[in-house]
Structure formats: structure tokens, C-alpha cells
Amino acid sequence: METPRYLTRNFGNPGALAHEGYVKSGGYQALKKALGMKPADIIEEVKKGNLRGRGGAGFAAGVKWGFLPKDDGGPRYLAVNADEGEPGTFKDRALLEQDPHQLIEGIAITCFANGVHAAYVYVRGEFHKGRRTLEEALRQAYQAGVLGKKVMGSDFSLDVHLHPGAGAYICGEETALLESLEGKKGFPRLKPPFPAVKGLFGRPTIINNVETLSCVPHLISMGAEAWAALGCEKNGGTKLYCLSGQVRKPGLYELPHSTTLRQLVFEHGGGPRPGRSIKAVIPGGSSSPVLTEKEMDVRMDFDSLGKAGSMLGSAATMAIDDSTSMVRLLQNVSRFYAHESCGQCTPCREGTHWMHKIIDRIAEGRGQADDLDRLLDICDNMAGKTICVLADAAVFPVQSFLRKFRAEFEEYIRKGRKMSLVGWTEEMPEAPTAAGIH
């Protein structure tokens, strides 16, 4: 099924990495159009286009921009969140590496619409290639007069700075990102005050995801109605889905929001490997509650997945087939959150670590009858009780795994050490020798 491509239209076309090639493919026309519009009209347009934030929360971008105080006189900033770290997500990286000018165009339009003259792109530390690519694109954009004192010959001036992160997942949380940009440790900030009022360097700040900003040029050039029509109600445009896991054709798919999870996994992703069946799907990154095979007829937009008890998040869809132990998977996921909790708030600092210890123990075959209830109680003591949502992100998989696959955990606990080898031995040609078991 061919769907028109917008965000990924230049993917596989290395010529578009250069300013010239990007312009040839129709680039920077949207910026030119935007510079001729009234800033307030651009914001209105983005609101009408139902552009939802692609970072995970799905907050309407135009509404977010509207939170900036009117004419407060001082500087205001745009922070571009390119610290893509949610396990399973690989869309922003592709956008940085394959079409950096599209992002720059989106940044420029957004800044013009909001009266921002300085934008900071916070790039995940591990994205070496993406950073280099964007660096070169920024250089060319300055040279070509897209950035700098006179943006495309207009009176609007804009500087875009690039700031590499240092590898902490938490710095993708918007206020931790601001702290990190300011040179401090990446601890999320208390809200209120919200960044739109008091953000980077104490000034009003918008924080947008790379994909969100990359959508903006398309929305502006085709107009809000056309953009909105690409998606479904309240979810305008196309969306990048990062399909991974045990499917035949994992990869990055640009599809309309109206695609269902089943279509994504079975039609686009080619379904499970031969002889296997899909038993579960994590729809939107490791923190989104897991869905069973039966729950896959849900539309992949922010609202439908929310109603289904999960979330679209960063649209990192991970398919899990029947060869995978949910216990082992949760062990892996919980290790991630224990490792990445910034440690600021008590429940998350101690809770993520404790949950990981317990799940580790269960996976090693030393589980106890009351472990599962204990885990759920820990979840209850963490969820919604911290500054940022990392605690919730760590809790959702535990709660949903235990709710939907409790039998697998109980089996591990019941069978003890014997069971603990299953995850490893099943796919192995031979069982490990006695000497291999400790």
C-alpha cells in the first residue's frame, strides 16, 4: 500500500542533505510562504492543522505555542528536543541524518511564528552522525541566508545553536533538557512555573520534538485543511512509526494516523516470523502499556490508543512473538528505568531500582509468592507521585505486563530455577551442561 510521503520524502536522496538539493526538491518554500504571513496566523494554522506533539505526550503544538506570554519584551527561546531516547524509537535520528534542512525549515517557521530569535537543538549524545549532518546543514543554511541576521532576506533574524547531550535518557524530559542546556545536571524541574512562562535561562521557552518541527513546513505549504485531512480527527498529518521487534519487516514507516496497530504489524511489517505468532505489542515505546494480540485493532493515533489503555508515545511499536518470555522482557525494561532514573524524587529513585531487583530475582528463579503483589504496590507508591513522568513510565510496563501476562510470571515463581533457564535454552540447540548452571 503506497501512501504519500512527506516527512520522509527526501529519505534515500542524499542530494537533499545539501541546501541546494533541498531547495531543488521544493525546500524552503514553506518558510518563504510563512515569512509573508502574520505570525499569529501561522499559529492559528498549526492549531487548525491538528498538529500533535510527536515527543510522546501528543500535546497540540499550536496550543503549546499559545501559552507563551504576549509581548513580554524580553528574549524567548525554542528548544528543539532531539534527545531521542525512548527504547524502540528511531524516527528523530532518521530525520536528523536524512533531512536536516527540513528540520531547520520547521525551526525557522516556528521561531518566526513565536517571535523567537534563538533556538537550541539538543541532540542526543550518541547521535554522532545526526549531529554532524545537522551541523553541516546549519552551516549551509547560514551561508545561504536561511539563518542569521536576515532570514531569507526578511527583517527576521534567527540563530540556531546545536548542543550535544551526554547520554542521559532523562534529558529528553523537557525541563531536564533545559537544565542540561543551562549546563546543570539533568534534573527535571518542578512545575509550575511552566517553561512557556519561565524556561531556558529563566525566559519563556517552547520545547518541540524534531518530528513535530519537521511537520511544520508541510503543514504550512499544503495548508491546515489538507494537513488535517491526512490524519484523522484531532490527529492531523502523517506519522512516523518505528516498527521493531519480532516482525518480518521492521523499519520506519510514514503512515496516516488512521492506520491500525494490526495493519502496521501485519500489513506493513509483514507479520511474525514463520511458525511464530504475535502475542503482544508495545505500541509507543517501552513505557507504553503493553497490548495483547486481541487488542491490536486500535487506530494508531494519540486518542484511540489512550482509550485502549495505552499510548502512542513516541510511536515506537515493538512486536513480541510467542518465543519471548514476558518476564525476561520486563527484566530488561525495568533495568533500563532503574538505570535511567535521575534519582531526584524518592519514589522513582528507590522504586525503579527495587522493582528491577525483584524482577531480576523472579527471572533468576528465586521469585516468591508475594512478589507480584509487592511489585504492584510499589507501582502504586510511585505512579503520579514524582516531579516528572519517568516514574509513571517505569510503572506502566510493570502494571500492564502483570495484568495481561500474570500467568507467565506465576510460572516463573512456581517453577523456580528450572524456569529461569527457559528464556535462554529454548532457542539454543543444546541445553547448557551442568557446569554452566550456577
Next chain:
Amino acid sequence: MPKLTIDGKEVEVEKGANLILAAQAAGVEVPHFCYHPGLPVAGNCRMCLVEIEGSPKLQIGCNTPAADGMVVKTDTPKVAKARQGVMEFLLLNHPIDCPVCDCAGECYLQDYYMLHDRAHSRLEEGKNKKKKAEDIGPHVMLDTERCVLCSRCVRFTDFVSKSHELGIFGRGSTEQIGLVEGARLDNPYSGNVVDICPVGALTDKQFRFKSRPWYLEDAETVCDGCSQGCNIVLNTNPNPYNKVGQARAYRVYPRENAQVNQFWICDEGRYSYPSLDQGRAARAARRGLPIPWEEAVAELASGLKSALDSGGPGSVAFLLSPRLTNEELWAWARLARHLGVGQVEAGDGIKRTGGADGYLIQADKNPNSEGARLLGLGPRAGVLGAREVLKAAGEGKFSALVAVEQDLGAVLGMPAFLELAGRPGLLALVNAHESEAASRAPLFLPRAVYAEQEGSFTNRQGRVQRLRKAMEPWGDSRPAFALALQLGSALGQEPWAGDAESVFLDLARGVPEFKDMTHQALGKSGLAVKSAVAA
């Protein structure tokens, strides 16, 4: 002024007050670790979660300003569960080494465990190990295992001392408080981090392992280290058996006073308390030989009398000190007036000055210079200053000189002092501490220090602040006002006062700036003197 309901009680609080303070006003305690009124809000401990009507999630009290019509509940099962959850998390990797922890008895973890947790640990796995007994500065030890990572100390060094020595290092459950590379916790206010640490992570090198806090007695008094007059609690341990060493004063920590020192005190003031016990003069003496107090007073009285009889009031000089309390100064001033002595002055023999930092530490190291000035004993026309008095005495202009809390050996140098001491006439020294001059003085009487008497100091802002007696006077020593009263009755002065309180009442009647003040009225945080214009 927002009006809100907390646990069914309606209160009206200051605009901007958070829910912890609002609850306090309603008589409800909201437990907290990281919130401290003197520091920016961090909101990380999550202990102060409360239920607010209309808000689906629990909210932290520290970062929620009280709003009009708000209905707050702290006594619901939901809140209780959240508190217990936080306590369980905090104690999860805590070593529970209370029996050897210096903070036991004044630890938030202990208190809140009894109030909000009371459960066994459900941790089956091993606890995290972290660094213990780390020497992080001249005054402070750090135990990172006991730390609850509330970040109070970090915020203190960032926002109050502005010295930035501490940080949080690492991530998640293994993160630790620590020193920034190359730094030591060595700043003029470093001791405060021990006070604000809610648990036993930061302990005071000078105090640790000396005494259990429940054996200590509190005296809410004022530091005598400089003219700022920071409000302090002086801890004493009067019991000889349950402490290490024989000292009486064991610890000083600041008391809140928004007008003077907020919540803090400098290290210089904090760690000066050993001088209350060390080097103290216990007995009156005649040229170094102990004599009974009464004999010394009688000798002093007769010496004054014969000087007055032979040379008149002009032959007598009283040299007081800005380290004396208002009461001591007033009693000597009244004695001087009774005897007609004009040469009475409370100046600095040696300028006791030092560094000032524009915050709490003042250059004038005397606690009561302003008091001396207001009582008319400061440097003024027609009266010789301290050094001039001594010069004149050396030339034989005075036949009787009484110096109270002046170290004449240091002011004059010992040879000159001995020459002065060898002259005929009366030379009496009244000092709290032993010195070479004290042991060679023709007559010496021991004085009780500020911590051994009731009284008051007037700080540099003109705030009269009350001193409380923390311990009995050392040996035979007495407050200088008691000596002045005794001398007065020996020299025919009408009885006018008996104790510090009555001396102060008389002072308040006699000095317009102190009008209507009483010890009770001074309260815990003192009163500003009345401006002279009104008088």
C-alpha cells in the same frame, strides 16, 4: 490573604505561603524532608503529598501556594499510604545504624517512621553500599548511606553560602551527595549544613560522639561573637555521666530570627563555645593567690572608698567593655553615678575587629557596642577612651582603676601592666578568663560569661535581644552586674535592683530608647530600640 480549609479547619494565611506553612497555621504538621523555609523549594522528597479537592493526583505541599477556597486534606487514607510509601523507599537502602548514629534522637527518619510508617522492610535483596564517614571539610563529616538526597545541603551551598562545594553525583538509587572535584566544604557557614540535614548524613566533627542529644538542655540565647547578635540555641549537658569529656557547653546551633540571622550562623560563632568552659577563672585572687569572693569585694570597696576620700571622684576610673551585657553596663553606670565617678567608659582596649562579609559576619567582634553607646558609655567628649585611661593611670592620674572584661596584659603589654600594677592605689581586674595579667593583678575577680547569666545585648541594628542562662557561673564567678550591686550596697548605695531582670527594668526607665521594655517583652526574637527622635 487567602482563606482555605485544612483538615476541616479554616485558616487565613499570608499570600504566597505554601501548604506546609498553611497547615502549620492550622495546627497540622505536614511531614517533609527537602523543604526548608530558608532555601528554594526542591520538591524531591515527596513526603509532603496532600490531597487537594478538585485535583486528581496528590500534590506536594511545599510547591503549592495556598489559594482562596482551597480544601486540603492531610488525614486521608490516600495521603497516609503515600507517606508510608515514601518512608519505605527512603528506608529501603538506609543502613538503620541509629545505635551508632550521632543524629539518633533528632532524626526526621526516626520521627516519621514512628508517625507514618511502622512497617517492616519488604526488601529481600541486599542494600546498596555507599561511602561512609567521609571527611568533607574542617567541620563536617558525610555518611552517604544515611543520606535521603533531599539536597538541602547542596541548595545551602548554592544559594546561601554561595560557595558551591557540594553536588549530587551519579544517578538513580546509587547517586550520592559529594564534593565538587577539588573542593572541600570549607566556607564561613559550613556548619549550617549539619543543622539542616534532616538525617544523620552530615554530622558535626566537633560535636559527634560527645553526647546524645536527649541529654542536652537548650538555652535560647544570642551569640556573643560579633555585633550581629545571631540567635542561637546553646546546648549544655549538666550531667557528668552521660557524656564524653567534662565540658558543659556541647553545641551551638542557630535559632530562626528573620530580622537578624534568618536560619543561619557563621562557623566562627558556632564553634566558639568551648571558650565557655576552657581557660575560665574560678577564684578571686590577690596577686595570683586565691582569696574568698567576699574578701575580694570588701577589698575592692575599701580601695574605692579610700581613693574617693583622698582624691575625690576624679581619681577613680571604671573601664568597662562592649562585651558586657546591657544589665552589667547599666549596673556599673549606676554605681559610677552614685559614687560621682565621671570616668566610666565601655570602649575597646584592643580593637576587636575582623573580617566582615556583608552578610552575618560583622567587623566589630563585640556583641554589645550599640548597647554601650545607647547607655551613654561609648566614646564621647569629656571622657577618656580606654587607652587614654590606661595612659593616664600609668602617669598616676588615677588612684583607683577597675577594669571589667578588658585584657590589660594584652592592651598594655606585660611590662607596662606590671609597672601599673606596682603603683600605689587600687587596680582591680574583673575577667571571665585566666590570663597572665589576671594572675599578676593586685586584685582579681572572676566574671560569669554571657552564657551563665540572664541579660541582653543590643546588636548593631539596635535590636535588644535576650540572653538566657544556660549554665551556672563557673567557680566563684558572678555576673558583673551582681558585683556592681554588691559594691553599691557596701558603698552606701540605696538598694535599687536584685537580679538581671530588675536591673533591666531600671534601665528601661532610665534610657528612653529602652522605654517600656522588659525581659518578657523582648521575647525570643528581641525588640528594636525606640528611635531617639520619639523620646
